[in-house]
Amino acid sequence: MQAKLALEDGTVYTGRAFGAAAESAGEVVFNTSMTGYQEILTDPSYTGQIVTMTYPLMGNYGTTALDAESDRVRVAGFVVRELTQVPSNFRSTRDLDGYLRAAGVTGIEGIDTRALVRRLRVRGAMNGVLSATESDDAKLVAKAKAFPGMAGRDLVREVVPPKPFTWTEGFGRFAEHVLPARPADRHVVAVDYGMKWNILRCLTQVGCKVTVVPGTATADEILSYDPDGIFLSNGPGDPAAVGYAIDAVKGVLGKKPVFGICLGHQLLGLALGAKTFKLKFGHRGANQPVLDRRTGKVEITTQNHGFSVDPSTLPAGAEPTHVNLNDQTLEGLRHTGLRAFSVQYHPEAAAGPHDSSYLFEEFRTLMG
Numbered sequence: 178m179q180a181k182l183a184l185e186d187g188t189v190y191t192g193r194a195f196g197a198a199a200e201s202a203g204e205v206v207f208n209t210s211m212t213g214y215q216e217i218l219t220d221p222s223y224t225g226q227i228v229t230m231t232y233p234l235m236g237n238y239g240t241t242a243l244d245a246e247s248d249r250v251r252v253a254g255f256v257v258r259e260l261t262q263v264p265s266n267f268r269s270t271r272d273l274d275g276y277l278r279a280a281g282v283t284g285i286e287g288i289d290t291r292a293l294v295r296r297l298r299v300r301g302a303m304n305g306v307l308s309a310t311e312s313d314d315a316k317l318v319a320k321a322k323a324f325p326g327m328a329g330r331d332l333v334r335e336v337v338p339p340k341p342f343t344w345t346e347g348f349g350r351f352a353e354h355v356l357p358a359r360p361a362d363r364h365v366v367a368v369d370y371g372m373k374w375n376i377l378r379c380l381t382q383v384g385c386k387v388t389v390v391p392g393t394a395t396a397d398e399i400l401s402y403d404p405d406g407i408f409l410s411n412g413p414g415d416p417a418a419v420g421y422a423i424d425a426v427k428g429v430l431g432k433k434p435v436f437g438i439c440l441g442h443q444l445l446g447l448a449l450g451a452k453t454f455k456l457k458f459g460h461r462g463a464n465q466p467v468l469d470r471r472t473g474k475v476e477i478t479t480q481n482h483g484f485s486v487d488p489s490t491l492p493a494g495a496e497p498t499h500v501n502l503n504d505q506t507l508e509g510l511r512h513t514g515l516r517a518f519s520v521q522y523h524p525e526a527a528a529g530p531h532d533s534s535y536l537f538e539e540f541r542t543l544m545g
């Protein structure tokens with residue numbers, strides 16, 4: 178069956194459909210990870226985005242419930258050069274085609290993903306429509322143009338959990354790697370703006386009991402648990418559009434140690450008075466080099482973001498700790514007086530290299 182990907186600049190790519198025979202609009206972005214497609218598909222930060230993989234072959238190892246980063250597929254659509262015809266892995270319970278079909282999400286294969294990614298790099302991330310049901314190019318381009326885009330959009334409200342809960346799944350798949358167990362002797366409230374589950378596994382692994390609260394929680398609600406520390410999660414959309422979350426972070430700062438990842442980092446920056454801006458095409462992949470300015474060490478990191486904190490707007494007391502070596506953008510900050518720090522990238526590494534796992538230990542140390 179045919180599928181088409183139309184961009185707002187009028188470009189239309191025609192390929193083969195897989196997954197669900199449906200249609201969706203989104204911001205078209207690209208990810209440079211070679212593996213980890215299931216973690217990418219289920220990352221709530223991709224809400225409203227059609228994800229293109231630069232690596233040419235996807236689906237090789239199928240899918241398994243163990244690798245999901247949330248309870249469902251979150252991307253608006255999935256674009257690959259080639260979908261594996263013969264997936265093979267002992268952990269796999271369903272192939273990628275069936276996984277997307279069950280989720281109601283459309284995929285397209287067989288298009289020139291190199292040309293698409295070059296276009297996105299030159300012009301910047303663009304809005305698009307992926308359709309397995311409409312073959313009229315002009316109609317699809319018109320729909321791509323009508324999509325509102327990411328800037329100014331609060332997508333957090335669409336993905337927050339309905340009510341607070343306690344994470345009871347422990348290390349999850351970490352157990353497979355036989356990491357040493359640490360008794361849970363710290364209590365963290367994790368503010369969930371669309372959190373990847375591996376963050377919960379990592380917090381558990383460093384000895385934290387975790388209470389998850391919706392990203393709409395107020396400062397008073399968060400503090401009512403009297404936690405040892407507060408974690409601010411990743412999440413979709415424009416950080417500057419989530420005023421209620423910025424206010425909640427302002428209200429907890431200085432009262433408890435705070436650690437933020439990705440959207441959580443951006444919200445911490447905004448709460449401190451800094452500004453965020455939209456990157457041209459963002460950072461998405463498992464191979465982004467980041468310099469830790471405190472140690473001079475370089476980490477290879479997993480990333481997924483389209484916005485960034487402008488370091489020139491950081492107030493006195495907030496120190497830029499990490500920098501992206503591809504484009505020199507801010508990748509981490511710390512405010513020692515307020516016992517708060519954050520990184521723009523994903524130390525929970527799902528999927529991705531584990532270079533940055535030390536940050537969970539730093540959070541643990543900050544909690545005393």
Ligand SMILES: NC(=O)CC[C@H](N)C(=O)O
Binds near residue numbers: 222414440441
């Ligand atoms: N992974 C995230 O938390 C992404 C944060 C934000 N939505 C961005 O695109 O920059």
